[in-house]
Each structure stands twice: as structure tokens, then as C-alpha cells.
Amino acid sequence: MEDCIGHDNGVEILVEINMICKSGPMKIEGKVAIVTGGGQGIGERFCIALLEKGANVVIADIKTRQGESLSKQFNQKYGLNHLINYTKSTFGNVDILCNNAGVPEMEQWEKVLNINLNSVIRGTKLAMEAMSTKNGGRGGIIINTASMGGILPMPSGPVYCASKFGVVGFSRSLDTCYESDGIRVNAICPSFAPTSLFEASIDSLVNANQHEEARKMKAIIISIDQVARGMIQLVEDDTKNGAVMRITAAKGIDYQPYRSSKL
Numbered sequence: 001m002e003d004c005i006g007h008d009n010g011v012e013i014l015v016e017i018n019m020i021c022k023s024g025p026m027k028i029e030g031k032v033a034i035v036t037g038g039g040q041g042i043g044e045r046f047c048i049a050l051l052e053k054g055a056n057v058v059i060a061d062i063k064t065r066q067g068e069s070l071s072k073q074f075n076q077k078y079g080l081n082h083l084i085n086y087t088k089s090t091f092g093n094v095d096i097l098c099n100n101a102g103v104p105e106m107e108q109w110e111k112v113l114n115i116n117l118n119s120v121i122r123g124t125k126l127a128m129e130a131m132s133t134k135n136g137g138r139g140g141i142i143i144n145t146a147s148m149g150g151i152l153p154m155p156s157g158p159v160y161c162a163s164k165f166g167v168v169g170f171s172r173s174l175d176t177c178y179e180s181d182g183i184r185v186n187a188i189c190p191s192f193a194p195t196s197l198f199e200a201s202i203d204s205l206v207n208a209n210q211h212e213e214a215r216k217m218k219a220i221i222i223s224i225d226q227v228a229r230g231m232i233q234l235v236e237d238d239t240k241n242g243a244v245m246r247i248t249a250a251k252g253i254d255y256q257p258y259r260s261s262k263l
């Protein structure tokens with residue numbers, strides 16, 4: 001089933017919704033989670049971590065074949081009896097949204113902003129309508145995948161960096177929604193992790209003869225398991241609403257200090 005989460009400047013942002021996978025009992029058990037960009041990389045690891053905790057996981061990815069194949073693997077491993085296609089009504093029941101889909105710096109810079117930032121905003125707004133206790137929902141948590149490039153400048157990817165600063169600012173600005181709507185919002189900021197996106201970025205640097213930059217990046221990679229552990233920590237810890245989690249080679253999982261945003 002195909003759903004469209006937006007059209008901007010002629011760029012259609014399609015999210016292919018593949019399946020819902022169910023798993024065994026644990027603390028997050030029974031919760032419904034949607035992971036965008038769940039077909040590979042960090043998103044795939046998010047799905048596995050949530051399934052291992054007993055959540056029902058909807059994988060939303062533009063690469064449908066990847067999503068379908070993953071869904072089969074997950075269903076075998078986690079003992080699903082049936083596949084349920086994603087529907088709008090499933091969204092009405094969502095407890096956890098990981099806005100994780102993203103693309104690296106590219107010439108079509110508007111596409112970077114559309115996918116990395118606009119889709120996060122759109123997805124957050126849709127989820128908030130469904131989750132809000134004001135609308136009869138049961139609250140929930142939204143975790144937006146930003147990047148250390150949402151905290152530090154990235155000369156090799158200025159538009160990517162702008163999109164991620166946007167995600168961090170947007171997420172932090174929603175910290176009042178816990179009190180008003182029962183919805184926690186966090187940004188998670190991984191450093192360099194070995195995925196297709198990272199490899200594509202390294203290739204671009206190498207093609208631009210920026211070998212030293214590429215070497216430095218490869219020397220400080222973190223694992224995607226660490227990122228998934230951080231995500232689970234945020235889901236389970238209701239004292240961290242609004243916080244910006246960092247995941248770096250130097251310090252592991254910690255939080256970015258900020259001045260209070262209260263006027």
C-alpha cells in the first residue's frame with residue numbers, strides 16, 4: 001500500500017507502508033510504533049530493537065522491496081501470525097513515531113530539506129493529531145532522527161546540516177506538548193554510523209578529493225546498535241522529554257546541554 005506524506009516544490013515524498021510486525025512480550029509490549037526509513041540502516045535497527053521489546057512495528061520506507069523482505073524475516077523471527085497492511089486507522093492507534101527517513105547532501109538541495117525536515121514536521125503533526133490526549137488519544141512519543149550535524153557545523157554538507165539543525169530546533173520547541181497533549185518529543189543525534197547514507201557521503205568526499213576528511217570520519221564511527229539503544233532509552237524514560245540525545249564515539253550516549261528555552 002502506498003501513502004503520500006507530502007508534495008513540496010514538485011517533489012513527491014512517497015512513503016511505502018509495508019507491514020505491521022508483531023513480537024513477544026516485554027516493556028514496550030503491545031505499543032504501536034511507526035519507523036520511517038525502517039527498511040535499512042539505523043531505521044532497520046530501530047525496528048529490531050522495538051520488536052525485541054514487544055512492540056508492533058510499522059515499517060515505512062520508500063524502498064518497498066527492502067521493507068517487504070525485512071518484514072518476512074522479522075515475522076519469522078518474532079513469530080507473527082499475520083501481516084496487516086498499514087492503514088490510516090492504524091495511525092490512529094500509534095504510540096511511538098520514529099521520524100528517521102533521511103537522505104545525504106545532494107545537488108537537489110530542496111529534496112534534502114523536503115525529506116529531512118519537512119517530512120519530519122509533517123509526520124510529527126499527523127502523529128500529534130492521532131496521539132493527543134486532547135483528541136481522545138492516549139499520548140505517545142515522537143523521536144526525530146537528527147544528527148550531530150544538527151548540533152555542529154558540517155562544511156561538507158551545509159544543506160544536510162541545516163535540515164538537521166531544523167529537526168533539533170523543531171523537536172526542542174515541542175517540549176510543552178507533554179503537558180498539553182501527553183506527547184513527548186525528542187531529537188536523537190548520532191555521529192557517523194556505517195550505513196548506505198554514510199558510505200554515499202564518504203564516496204562524495206573521495207570523489208571531491210577530500211580524502212583527509214573521509215579518513216577522519218571513518219576513524220570515529222559509532223555502531224547502529226548504539227543508536228538503537230539510545231532510541232529505546234528515550235522511549236522508556238519519561239523524564240527526558242524535549243532532550244537532545246547525542247551518540248558519539250568520544251562519549252557514547254549523552255545529552256546536549258542547552259540553556260533553558262523559557263522566556
Ligand SMILES: NC(=O)C1=CN([C@@H]2O[C@H](COP(=O)(O)OP(=O)(O)OC[C@H]3O[C@@H](n4cnc5c(N)ncnc54)[C@H](O)[C@@H]3O)[C@@H](O)[C@H]2O)C=CC1
Nearest residue numbers: 037039040041042061062101102147190192193195196197
Ligand atoms: N549514518 C549516519 O552516519 C547518520 C545518519 N543519520 C540520520 O539517520 C537517519 C537514517 O539514516 P541511515 O540509516 O544512515 O541511512 P540509510 O540510507 O541506510 O537509510 C535511510 C532509509 O530512509 C529511506 N528513505 C529515504 N527517503 C525516504 C522517504 N521519502 N520516505 C520513506 N523512506 C525514505 C531509504 O529508503 C532508506 O531505507 C537519517 O535521517 C540520517 O540523516 C544521522 C546521523 C548519522
Ligand SMILES: CCCCCC(=O)/C=C/C=C\C/C=C\C/C=C\CCCC(=O)O
Nearest residue numbers: 147148149152157191192201248249250
Ligand atoms: C557528510 C556525512 C553525513 C553522515 C551522516 C551524519 O549525519 C553524521 C554526522 C556526524 C557529525 C557531524 C558534525 C560534525 C563533525 C565533527 C565532529 C563529530 C565528533 C563526534 C564524535 O563522534 O566524537
